[in-house]
Amino acid sequence: MAKRTFSIGGIHPHDSKISRECAIRPLPLPPTVYISVAQHIGAPAKPIVAPGDKVKVGQPVAEPGGFVSAFIHSSVSGTVKSVGPRKDLAGNNQMTIEIAVEGDEWAEGIDTSDTLVTAIPEDNKAILEKIRLGGVVGLGGATFPTHVKLSPPPGSKCECLIINGCECEPYLTSDFRTLLEKGEQVVIGAAIIRQVLGNVRCVFGIEENKPEAIAHIREVIAKLGCEGMEVMSLKKRYPQGGEKQLIDAVMHRQVGSGALPISVGAVVQNVATSLAVYDAVQKNKPIVDNSITLTGECFPNQANVLVRVGTPLSFIIDQLGGMPADAVKVISGGPMMGKAIANLDAATLKGTSSLLFLRADQTVRGEASNCIRCGRCADACPMGLEPFLLNRLAKAGDMDKLEANAVQDCIECGCCLYSCPANIPLLDVIRMAKADVMKIMRARAAAKK
Amino acid sequence: MSKLIVSPSPHIHSAVSTRSLMTDVVIALLPAVLCSFIFYGWNQILLMFVSVATCVLLEWAITKYLMKKPSTIGDMSAVITGILLALNVPYTTPWWVIFIGAVFAIGVAKLSFGGLGQNIWNPAIAGRVFLLVSFPTYMTTWSAPKGLFGVDAVTGATPLGVIKEGLLQGSTVPELMGSFSYKDLLFANIGGSAGEVCALALLAGFVYLCIRKVIKPWITLSIFATVALTSLLFWGINPARFTDPLFNLLTGGLILGACFMATDYVTSPMSTWGGVIFGIGIGFLTMMIRYFGSYPEGVSFAILIMNSVVPLLNMWFKQKKYGRA
Ligand code: SF4
Numbered sequence: 001m002a003k004r005t006f007s008i009g010g011i012h013p014h015d016s017k018i019s020r021e022c023a024i025r026p027l028p029l030p031p032t033v034y035i036s037v038a039q040h041i042g043a044p045a046k047p048i049v050a051p052g053d054k055v056k057v058g059q060p061v062a063e064p065g066g067f068v069s070a071f072i073h074s075s076v077s078g079t080v081k082s083v084g085p086r087k088d089l090a091g092n093n094q095m096t097i098e099i100a101v102e103g104d105e106w107a108e109g110i111d112t113s114d115t116l117v118t119a120i121p122e123d124n125k126a127i128l129e130k131i132r133l134g135g136v137v138g139l140g141g142a143t144f145p146t147h148v149k150l151s152p153p154p155g156s157k158c159e160c161l162i163i164n165g166c167e168c169e170p171y172l173t174s175d176f177r178t179l180l181e182k183g184e185q186v187v188i189g190a191a192i193i194r195q196v197l198g199n200v201r202c203v204f205g206i207e208e209n210k211p212e213a214i215a216h217i218r219e220v221i222a223k224l225g226c227e228g229m230e231v232m233s234l235k236k237r238y239p240q241g242g243e244k245q246l247i248d249a250v251m252h253r254q255v256g257s258g259a260l261p262i263s264v265g266a267v268v269q270n271v272a273t274s275l276a277v278y279d280a281v282q283k284n285k286p287i288v289d290n291s292i293t294l295t296g297e298c299f300p301n302q303a304n305v306l307v308r309v310g311t312p313l314s315f316i317i318d319q320l321g322g323m324p325a326d327a328v329k330v331i332s333g334g335p336m337m338g339k340a341i342a343n344l345d346a347a348t349l350k351g352t353s354s355l356l357f358l359r360a361d362q363t364v365r366g367e368a369s370n371c372i373r374c375g376r377c378a379d380a381c382p383m384g385l386e387p388f389l390l391n392r393l394a395k396a397g398d399m400d401k402l403e404a405n406a407v408q409d410c411i412e413c414g415c416c417l418y419s420c421p422a423n424i425p426l427l428d429v430i431r432m433a434k435a436d437v438m439k440i441m442r443a444r445a446a447a448k449k
Numbered sequence: 450m451s452k453l454i455v456s457p458s459p460h461i462h463s464a465v466s467t468r469s470l471m472t473d474v475v476i477a478l479l480p481a482v483l484c485s486f487i488f489y490g491w492n493q494i495l496l497m498f499v500s501v502a503t504c505v506l507l508e509w510a511i512t513k514y515l516m517k518k519p520s521t522i523g524d525m526s527a528v529i530t531g532i533l534l535a536l537n538v539p540y541t542t543p544w545w546v547i548f549i550g551a552v553f554a555i556g557v558a559k560l561s562f563g564g565l566g567q568n569i570w571n572p573a574i575a576g577r578v579f580l581l582v583s584f585p586t587y588m589t590t591w592s593a594p595k596g597l598f599g600v601d602a603v604t605g606a607t608p609l610g611v612i613k614e615g616l617l618q619g620s621t622v623p624e625l626m627g628s629f630s631y632k633d634l635l636f637a638n639i640g641g642s643a644g645e646v647c648a649l650a651l652l653a654g655f656v657y658l659c660i661r662k663v664i665k666p667w668i669t670l671s672i673f674a675t676v677a678l679t680s681l682l683f684w685g686i687n688p689a690r691f692t693d694p695l696f697n698l699l700t701g702g703l704i705l706g707a708c709f710m711a712t713d714y715v716t717s718p719m720s721t722w723g724g725v726i727f728g729i730g731i732g733f734l735t736m737m738i739r740y741f742g743s744y745p746e747g748v749s750f751a752i753l754i755m756n757s758v759v760p761l762l763n764m765w766f767k768q769k770k771y772g773r774a
């Protein structure tokens with residue numbers, strides 16, 4: 001059988017997984033951590049500590065600010081120095097808890113040993129509560145609170161849990177390393193999620209350029225005797241790790257416009273999230289650290305490091321030999337969808353998966369010229385849109401036609417802009433048009449109610 | 450530390466640019482260009498030079514002095530127009546005729562619409578048809594080619610011209626076909642405009658473009674298939690009146706048109722199915738003009754006509770959107 005992949009569009013950017021052999025290693029603790037209360041989609045968490053308070057590793061420092069929100073924990077032990085606005089990765093001010101590090105004392109009840117806990121608790125309610133208390137959010141990019149995602153709306157039924165191990169963005173290797181080094185934990189985490197969803201089928205979707213990970217996870221599943229679990233080797237193609245694309249690849253089903261994956265019976269969780277679920281449920285360990293890839297051709301010390309949440313980027317970079325002289329751009333995330341960082345004093349978040357350093361010649365865009373109607377953008381678009389048309393409509397400000405041509409379906413994957421030989425900044429324009437159209441759609445929906 | 454660049458994603462870009470794509474097309478045309486030099490000699494070389502130089506210089510001058518925009522000649526598209534035009538006229542054409550054709554192609558058919566990407570018609574074909582209408586004598590008179598190395602060719606008129614004339618004078622196709630062999634057609638041993646010769650060199654260029662993913666093969670293949678099927682039908686019904694499929698595939702610049710002019714990005718449909726319909730239209734119109742029209746050769750007209758309906762094809766044939774009916 002031909003290897004599976006998604007059915008529309010997609011591109012093959014250079015793989016550049018130059019840090020794939022770098023095992024994950026812990027970094028020393030920084031002198032101070034800066035923990036933002038807005039590390040997830042939804043309402044920011046509310047701080048529950050004040051300057052002067054002593055905190056331990058894993059102790060909650062902020063509680064959910066709404067239903068779609070998450071706990072935030074201290075990632076270090078020490079003294080709270082301040083609670084106030086501080087600039088985050090993107091340069092925006094966010095409420096941040098500053099903690100001076102003193103030793104490394106963990107909160108009570110957290111199992112910090114390496115012992116693998118295989119027995120899964122039976123009570124699903126208790127599991128969900130542990131996931132909630134552990135501050136677990138989707139670590140594949142969206143940072144949606146996991147306990148919410150695992151409580152499907154009444155009437156919907158999950159048929160398949162997909163564990164997203166695609167890591168289809170160039171350069172990134174932290175999920176790959178996690179699969180290799182923490183395969184058991186990830187598989188047990190997946191087994192827990194599968195149980196919560198009603199013992200559904202569980203598929204690990206891993207791209208074929210990671211054969212070691214595919215083999216290892218198959219072995220682990222066999223060794224642990226997990227039921228209903230399989231590994232699917234997928235063709236390498238970006239953006240396979242996009243939720244909608246992965247569901248198409250694995251289940252041959254497509255999620256309708258504006259609908260949730262559960263509407264076609266799918267729930268997608270990322271590898272790092274599975275690990276976080278394992279930690280939260282089996283070890284009572286909330287998210288206090290995560291693995292981050294440091295990479296890029298100009299970065300001399302390729303690495304996958306385990307760092308505490310809230311570690312300043314500049315500290316991490318200094319630990320690994322400092323800022324490369326010829327880097328002009330540092331990206332949080334991959335080169336296709338990651339965000340360019342404005343400020344290296346900012347601190348890591350739960351969802352930070354990589355720091356990518358690019359030279360000018362790797363990232364500077366060419367000058368835009370006329371559209372030559374080559375259709376490459378449309379061929380590349382995984383949502384089947386016509387970026388050249390959306391671009392033209394956006395320039396004309398034609399909101400009705402933009403909506404009719406589904407600009408709101410754009411997943412901002414960047415395939416169009418990547419492919420355009422005329423260097424037209426398609427996604428820049430489409431992103432803004434999409435925001436405008438969504439605003440109109442929301443207003444209309446609100447007016448109907 | 451110097452300031453970091455902050456810009457929206459994506460942060461990387463494929464190596465493919467307008468210039469790299471157009472350069473590939475030029476490379477793909479080189480075998481045919483060489484072939485035309487060898488078979489038609491110095492006059493063909495002169496025509497090629499005048500055509501390309503006129504296209505490039507004119508585009509440079511117009512963008513700089515009239516449109517007051519940065520020059521676009523770096524994208525190589527003017528070079529392609531120049532080459533295609535020179536391959537589209539008989540080698541006996543006087544140099545000033547092709548000069549006028551080039552001026553029309555670039556000045557009127559391309560830049561007056563706003564330049565590459567804005568034009569409705571393929572500039573080279575527009576230039577050729579303009580010449581065909583304005584200077585019919587030069588454009589339809591062929592004489593026996595005397596190649597660069599003195600290679601002798603057998604006939605002095607194009608095969609399609611011979612057939613058309615012959616039929617008018619009451620001969621039948623099989624009688625007329627006696628004057629040339631398929632081997633001659635395939636290896637450029639026939640009269641015609643440069644691009645009508647050396648099918649193999651053109652096909653090699655086409656394969657190169659497909660391998661390099663510069664174009665998709667569907668438009669070209671659907672033209673070939675339609676021409677083959679249409680002529681098979683007519684020839685099957687009346688072989689005395691209608692020419693056979695192979696003959697129609699190999700003559701009249703069909704290969705040049707199908708591989709290099711119908712596949713022009715700007716003037717062909719975006720989607721695969723739009724392209725297939727576009728190709729069927731070109732193939733069918735070509736055969737209708739050849740069999741029933743007053744010109745012996747129909748590819749250029751067929752492409753021009755189908756160019757005009759591309760906006761409609763783009764509207765009708767869209768790719769399926771994800772998750773939508
Ligand atoms: S960014 Fe949007 S429009 Fe562009 S390819 Fe991706 S989904 Fe399509």
Ligand code: SF4
Nearest residue numbers: 371372374375377420
């Ligand atoms: S890829 Fe660029 S040049 Fe090609 S059709 Fe799309 S917008 Fe136009």
